[in-house]
Amino acid sequence: MSDMRSLTLISALTLGCATLVALPAIAQNLDAIEKRQELMKENGKAAKAGGAMAKGETEFSAEKANEVFTSMHEIAMDFGNHFPEDSKTGGKTEAAPAIWEKPDAFQAALVKYQNDTQAAIDAAPQDLASFRQQFGMVAQNCKSCHEEFRIDKD
Amino acid sequence: MLDRILTVLFVVILLGAGLVYGLTIPDRLNAAALPDPAMGDAARGETVFWAGGCASCHAPSKAEGDDKLKLGGGDPIRSDFGTFHAPNISPDPDAGIGQWSFVDFANAMKRGVSPDGKHLYPAFPYTSYVKMTDGDLNDLWAFMRTLPKVATTAPANDLAFPFNVRRGIGLWKLAFMDGPGPIIALPEDASEAQKRGRYLVEGPGHCGQCHTPRLLYGAGGLDDAHWLQGAPNPDGEGRIPNITPSEAGIGSWSASDIAYYLESGFTPDFDSVGGSMVDVQENIARLPAADREAIAAYLKVVPAAGGRPGE
Structure with missing residues (x-):
């Protein structure tokens, strides 16, 4: 009987420990959340630099324009890699459930952003007017994606 | 005796029903x-x-x-x-x-x-x-x-x-049910833009319907005491932000930042509009620039307050 009891106790303890170790990993993949938040922050920096030029707050430079689009394009290529199934909640994520519920639509939005940023790099705008046009096209991606795939939690 | 009680009860119910009927006539x-x-x-x-x-x-x-x-x-x-x-x-x-x-x-x-x-x-x-x-x-x-x-x-x-x-x-x-009068009293020397903005925001724009919390646990009318201070998202998860000129709201935005956001969908930090606001922003982008400036002028003078109501 006492053997039986200690066996039960050990099993329970083992199970308990395993659960304790396993739970955070199952519930949330904080690394992925942190990584994509970092990428989006970088994206915001690029957008701000581009926006300041488009608004005429900073002087237009073709080199800077290329930097903005290149940075955005690199982010666009990587961003979709950081939404594993175990990263739906936690870490103040604002990722909407629609990302996992409508993976095709989310993928299509990513591909559009990749294509539009590539097109802007290729267009290589040399003056403010054509930069504004390219930047406007690229920037449309922000809200069309955020309309469905981000939840504002602030 | 029981007859009497029942009769009285019947009359009370009838009167009550009549009263409710009368009060709820459109x-x-x-x-x-x-x-x-x-x-x-x-x-x-x-x-x-x-x-x-x-x-x-x-x-x-x-x-x-x-x-x-x-x-x-x-x-x-x-x-x-x-x-x-x-x-x-x-x-x-x-x-x-x-x-x-x-x-x-x-x-x-x-x-x-x-x-x-x-x-x-x-x-x-x-x-x-x-x-x-x-x-x-x-x-x-x-x-x-x-x-x-x-x-x-x-x-x-x-x-x-x-x-x-x-x-x-x-x-x-x-x-x-609200009346035709304004929700926020503006000073007598308020500018035409502020008054026009108040009209657009409080009236046709119906911004308060989402940005102001509701009474009666969310089932009632708008809680004007917390006007535009943010509320739970009626569509589900998340929150509708505080848009009063406070630290918890958009106090750090200039009037031209607000007008630019309504025109382009970009915040001063070049974060973008999202969720159901995308549609609203695109509607407001179709108004004359003076109307967006008016909305901004009004949003700079509504009572600044709050973080999240009830917290």
């Missing part, structure tokens, strides 16, 4: 005081149409361009009370509101009452539209008469008891 506008619909200016009405955000609920989901003018009813609106379906308000005589008069339209917009004398659900924001001028309503009506007819009938609402009892909305209106 209230209509004085038709004689409304402007002549022949004087409505459709071109001006288009601006009112975008300010009012009509297409956001009454046009098909994700409609772009001219499809935003096909008002056959939009996406289902899922709420805690059940699912609302915005009706067809195109000029189709059978499926839409083609047989309505201007008086019918004005009663729907400012009283929340349908032509056949039923209460409309306040998911349709008549508690804000009641603040619109009769001239704007007339112009809006003139514009809506020019829109394409859509022949499809929108589905009926699917609401749980007791919310499916329309007469009950009469009681809700008694407690929460």
